[in-house]
Amino acid sequence: MRTSELVFKSLRETPQDAEAASHKLLLRGNYIRRLTSGVYSFLPLGYRLLRNVERIIEEELDRAGAAELLLPALQPVEIWRATGRIDKMADVLFGVEGKSGSFVLGPTHEEAVIEAMSPDIESYRDLPKLVYQLQTKFRDEPRARFGLMRTREFIMADGYSFDVDRDAMRSSYQKFYDAYLAIFARLGLQAEPVEADAGSIGGDVNHEFMVASTIGEDHFACCASCGYQANIEAARAGDREPVKVDLEVEPKTYSTPNAPGIESAIAALQALGVDVEIGGMLKSMLLIDEADRPVLALLPGDRTLNVPHGMRLADDTQMAGFAKGYIGPQGQSPRVQVLADPLVRTRPSWASGSNEHGSHVVGLRLGVDFSVDRFENLVVVEDGDPCPRCGASLSLVRSVEVGHTFQLGLTYSAVLPHARFHSVSGEELPYWMGCYGIGVTRVPAVVAQQYGSPDGDAVVWPLEVAPFVVSIVGVGATKDNEVTAISERLHASISEAGLSVIMEDRNVSVGVAMRDLELIGSPIFCIVGARSLAKGVVEVRERIHDRTIEVALEGVVETVVALGRELASERR
């Protein structure tokens, strides 16, 4: 291909709304163009990149034994009612009113795949089945961000597995999991599988595949010592040695008018000469459980609450009868269940609200002045917390989620009467499912962030995703000189050798050509110049390891092919 055919016109200026380097690069290089917030077109260069990502995913999932299919994006609302997700996913669903009824633009495809597959799953002999698709998803994301990173319309590679029992489901899960690792390696991404939270998809065991990135919206905790890794929504800190409570101190009440909340309480207490720090204040937060009962959660004042599953923060009405801003665990009525993070055992005494507006208590002791019904991990993990497996120090890594795998179990099949098969003994049983997703259109942004320059004006794509593996540029090319003739010849023979290649053929200066080619990001450049041709050589630049070699004209194709092979094998 030639640059003139690619409608390639790079942007001279920094796009205004682009904050992330990857976003700038993809806009400047004319890979994508925004239609509206969170909705993008893929221009020819970007589409080549995307197709490469899709091809890698297809090859690895086919190899894993999954069959590709295509499910509808337009789905009748009834199938979303049947699983109850019409409510659970209400905040992101796009609805469409048609003449014949109401529809949902699929944000994910569990409902649709069950409808498509169930008629073919009659008996245990029909299982296992592994399928996947590359399909557009629609999610009304409140915050579309960083170009392709978070969009309202995006392509996902979503897979589904159907099995007879838990063990069989686990073995299908493993197939997808292994395929994911192979896919991310070929994409040039170091994706870490971390234990994760199942969210609205449901199910039990699940992993997120996270790529460390400064523009990530997620964090995962990892232990360098034993390899434990978990998303911070799912991560737990290990236990610490409990300390003995201080039997010498006595709780003392201080008047602290207009000092609700931890920060102002500390200021008020310190003003009274009390020696107290934020980590020594007890945070008491009122939650409501699934049965609408009040639960008091206790944690140190300097930690953030990770609201337990099935619970929510109490609203103002539910706070009636509690001294909002001054709540403490002491003297609570038995109808309030008191939950505490294990960290509450690590201080001899605590400062806390007094349960009366305008005063705080200092010197409250666990087991003496207040009691706890149950200890449970309640805090969001932080850098330096002990690992739950080995006790070494955890560290937090900012990251982007590129994939997610779930063992769904019977979450869907239990509620859908047609999601059944006949077992060996003839019994009708719900099948065991798994579901798996890769953010296909998110991948180019993540790869660009990883392999692009910090200011978003150049990139070296990993070999297998590069829109063009080789770029050819002539220095001092005119319409009919030798530079052009040799460039044309190389273009034809490199392409014949099976590598994707683009040649600069526009009437632009070498400076402009080079700058644009840096945006196209081929890992291999061939620079054909009159001066080197006089010596019978062409300059070949391998940009991943930054090697430049002069190659005799007749050996250029062979050298380029060998370099391509070498780079491909490095990525697997």
Ligand code: ATP
């Ligand atoms: P996130 O936490 O990033 O919102 P999610 O957990 O809601 O993602 P899943 O339902 O697990 O997403 O979808 C599988 C994959 O699809 C994700 O790992 C991610 O790579 C991709 N993805 C999800 N939402 C978007 C989006 N709005 N734009 C682009 N890709 C997305």
Ligand code: MG
């Ligand atoms: Mg997810």
